[in-house]
Amino acid sequence: MARFHTLFENAAAELLDEQRAKCESSLLEEVSAVLARIAEHASENGMEAFAQLADGTYGFCLDCHHEIPADLLDAVSFAVRCAPCERLRNAELTSRPDIEDHAPQLTLQ
Numbered sequence: 001m002a003r004f005h006t007l008f009e010n011a012a013a014e015l016l017d018e019q020r021a022k023c024e025s026s027l028l029e030e031v032s033a034v035l036a037r038i039a040e041h042a043s044e045n046g047m048e049a050f051a052q053l054a055d056g057t058y059g060f061c062l063d064c065h066h067e068i069p070a071d072l073l074d075a076v077s078f079a080v081r082c083a084p085c086e087r088l089r090n091a092e093l094t095s096r097p098d099i100e101d102h103a104p105q106l107t108l109q
Contacts, residue, residue, distance in 0.1 A: 046078040061085050 052058035063085040
């Protein structure tokens with residue numbers, strides 16, 4: 001009976017280790033995907049911010065055309081939208097069916 005108990009414990013431990021490894025791998029993949037989206041978003045905004053610098057519209061929201069507060073630009077120099085428009089854009093992006101449920105929420109406050 002003791003041998004059966006030991007075999008059962010070993011099998012359970014192996015199963016737990018396998019499940020833990022799968023979870024860690026899945027989590028790592030999800031985090032990597034989210035970080036890639038954040039980097040892509042920052043890159044896109046950075047390119048747009050440079051374009052705004054070139055055409056003299058840097059510091060103005062792409063969507064509502066109001067001036068982006070200086071404290072936001074100080075914190076996020078590549079911001080191309082005011083905080084309300086960025087939140088609205090994020091809400092629209094995360095509600096799209098082709099965007100996964102765990103898309104990053106890039107709120108600029």
